Amino acid sequence: MIDKRLFKIPGITPRIIMIAILTLIQAVMIVIQARALSIAVVQLWELKPLATIVTPTAVFALGFLCRHLITVAQNRTFYPFVEKTTGEMREQLMTKLFRLGPSLVEKNGTGNTVTMALEGIDKVQTYLMLIIIKIMDMGITPWVILLYIAFLQWKEAAFLLIIYPVIILFMIILGLAAQSKADRQYAGYQRLSNNFVDTLRGLGTLKQLGLSKRYANNVYSVSEDYRKETMATLRIAMTSTFALDFFTTLSVAVVAVFLGFDLMDGKIMLLPALTILTLAPDYFLPVRNFANDYHATLNGKNALKAVLDVLETPETKQRDELKQLTWHDDSAIKFDDVSLTYEDADQPTLSHISFDVHGFQKVGIIGASGSGKSTLINLIGGFLTPDEPDHVSLNGQKLAHLSQEVWQHNSIYIPQAPYLFHATLRDNVRFYQPDADDATIKAACDKAGLSDWIAEMPAGLDTMIGEGSRGVSGGQAQRIALARAFLDDSRKILLFDEPTAHLDIETEAALKEDMLPLLDNRLVFFATHRLHWINQMDYVLVMDHGKLVEQGTPTELAKHDGPYTKLRAEMGGLHALD
Ligand SMILES: Nc1ncnc2c1ncn2[C@@H]1O[C@H](COP(=O)(O)OP(=O)(O)O)[C@@H](O)[C@H]1O
Ligand SMILES: [Mg+2]
Numbered sequence: 001m002i003d004k005r006l007f008k009i010p011g012i013t014p015r016i017i018m019i020a021i022l023t024l025i026q027a028v029m030i031v032i033q034a035r036a037l038s039i040a041v042v043q044l045w046e047l048k049p050l051a052t053i054v055t056p057t058a059v060f061a062l063g064f065l066c067r068h069l070i071t072v073a074q075n076r077t078f079y080p081f082v083e084k085t086t087g088e089m090r091e092q093l094m095t096k097l098f099r100l101g102p103s104l105v106e107k108n109g110t111g112n113t114v115t116m117a118l119e120g121i122d123k124v125q126t127y128l129m130l131i132i133i134k135i136m137d138m139g140i141t142p143w144v145i146l147l148y149i150a151f152l153q154w155k156e157a158a159f160l161l162i163i164y165p166v167i168i169l170f171m172i173i174l175g176l177a178a179q180s181k182a183d184r185q186y187a188g189y190q191r192l193s194n195n196f197v198d199t200l201r202g203l204g205t206l207k208q209l210g211l212s213k214r215y216a217n218n219v220y221s222v223s224e225d226y227r228k229e230t231m232a233t234l235r236i237a238m239t240s241t242f243a244l245d246f247f248t249t250l251s252v253a254v255v256a257v258f259l260g261f262d263l264m265d266g267k268i269m270l271l272p273a274l275t276i277l278t279l280a281p282d283y284f285l286p287v288r289n290f291a292n293d294y295h296a297t298l299n300g301k302n303a304l305k306a307v308l309d310v311l312e313t314p315e316t317k318q319r320d321e322l323k324q325l326t327w328h329d330d331s332a333i334k335f336d337d338v339s340l341t342y343e344d345a346d347q348p349t350l351s352h353i354s355f356d357v358h359g360f361q362k363v364g365i366i367g368a369s370g371s372g373k374s375t376l377i378n379l380i381g382g383f384l385t386p387d388e389p390d391h392v393s394l395n396g397q398k399l400a401h402l403s404q405e406v407w408q409h410n411s412i413y414i415p416q417a418p419y420l421f422h423a424t425l426r427d428n429v430r431f432y433q434p435d436a437d438d439a440t441i442k443a444a445c446d447k448a449g450l451s452d453w454i455a456e457m458p459a460g461l462d463t464m465i466g467e468g469s470r471g472v473s474g475g476q477a478q479r480i481a482l483a484r485a486f487l488d489d490s491r492k493i494l495l496f497d498e499p500t501a502h503l504d505i506e507t508e509a510a511l512k513e514d515m516l517p518l519l520d521n522r523l524v525f526f527a528t529h530r531l532h533w534i535n536q537m538d539y540v541l542v543m544d545h546g547k548l549v550e551q552g553t554p555t556e557l558a559k560h561d562g563p564y565t566k567l568r569a570e571m572g573g574l575h576a577l578d
Pocket of ligand 1: 342343344345349367368369370371372373374375376
């Protein structure tokens with residue numbers, strides 16, 4: 001019913017205890033309030049002087065006030081904590097996604113990771129906020145009330161006690177039904193967001209092929225499915241809320257009937273009977289509240305699970321084999337017969353890759369689509385682990401993999417679509433350097449060619465970008481990635497994975513101009529199938545079907561009639577002319 005990992009959130013235990021104590025006081029207030037109210041009513045019934053009801057009325061008012069003030073206090077104490085926790089979770093999630101790199105994003109689908117990180121966290125916030133308080137309420141309040149009722153009249157208490165598990169059982173059955181619906185709905189949501197992001201990405205191509213209309217129908221049918229699933233979940237939630245309300249009301253009525261008979265038989269006095277009757281609805285209230293919000297927070301629970309699953313994804317071990325690294329002119333990275341087999345594949349995707357690169361070389365990685373360029377970049381970035389250890393070395397030190405803390409601290413990875421967070425432009429740019437001041441950020445944005453765009457925006461650097469906020473074009477996203485790189489001068493290793501593949505030629509040309517200064521005095525690995533970039537490279541690795549078929553300087557390679565010349569001829573044309 002509740003994710004147990006919830007209780008492992010640091011600092012949550014004292015808060016839970018605090019809320020439990022407040023809930024206990026609140027329950028006592030409920031009893032006092034009911035008792036005082038009943039006394040006042042009975043006095044009036046017995047036509048006692050008005051003065052006799054002043055005290056009970058005052059006590060009632062006080063109890064009532066306390067009861068609701070405690071609710072406010074609970075929310076006030078808990079909310080900052082929840083906000084802080086989810087804020088930290090968001091940060092951890094970002095860092096984790098960065099470390100795990102593109103492979104995890106690919107596994108889950110782009111839309112999903114984005115959805116999870118941004119919207120998911122907001123759902124987790126609602127969930128945490130509601131669930132702890134409600135559970136405490138359900139775990140404490142009814143029992144205090146029941147204890148008091150038992151003290152007044154054991155028979156009614158026994159009935160209330162027996163009916164309680166029945167209601168819970170009822171709630172669980174309906175809850176499970178709603179849960180499976182909500183699971184399905186969440187899966188539908190992921191499908192919808194993946195589909196949407198992919199369609200957006202491919203919109204240009206679809207338009208070119210004249211398929212955009214047909215795809216509109218596809219988007220329509222996927223979102224229609226999602227609507228139906230949402231409605232089905234809501235229907236169950238509504239039905240179960242109604243059923244639960246009906247059932248608890250009925251139970252209170254039964255208690256009233258019992259009390260009526262007892263009153264007639266003279267087995268109970270008016271005051272205790274009235275007190276019990278006033279308390280009975282409050283006995284059921286926590287369950288009803290819990291059930292109502294439980295349905296509302298199912299999504300939050302799913303989101304929490306998704307977030308925790310990502311946070312708990314094991315990272316590569318031995319991340320500290322390499323003790324320190326500052327990339328210099330004479331630093332060297334060596335691949336010696338490196339192979340890589342994906343988990344679910346039976347054949348290696350990369351086999352026997354060897355190269356030796358040093359200093360501030362600019363290394364182009366070229367090859368047809370599917371030849372293994374991205375896989376190689378991911379190996380270099382440390383997002384994948386080679387099949388065998390000790391085939392990779394940095395400055396002569398043999399390593400199991402490049403998922404080394406210090407190596408990753410020295411490198412910047414820029415893929416086709418860089419990560420943009422749902423945050424201000426400022427926070428997006430200073431991701432690697434959270435302490436950077438505005439002047440530095442502005443200078444970096446200027447170098448990255450973002451200034452004109454920022455000047456156009458009313459909120460400037462404070463503009464929110466990312467999911468659901470201001471749209472950012474592919475070219476601007478790349479420029480934001482460039483600004484990050486310009487901002488952090490200490491990271492001397494740049495890994496590009498087809499950064500311009502989805503841009504049109506003019507955008508690419510403009511971007512290239514701003515990008516070139518960044519490449520100076522840095523070690524660069526640049527995977528691309530747009531061959532004009534080769535003119536900026538001083539070393540080339542030519543990939544074909546997972547093998548490194550040729551390597552050398554562009555001039556060397558151009559001299560003989562090998563795979564490089566062949567690739568240039570094939571891919572040449574427009575892009576190669578630059
Ligand atoms: N996560 C993965 N699991 C299994 N196979 C993969 C995975 N990613 C890529 N591949 C396969 O590895 C090969 C090389 O892919 P990739 O490195 O993406 O090539 P490129 O970037 O040159 O297009 C392809 O055959 C692709 O299907
Ligand atoms: Mg690729």
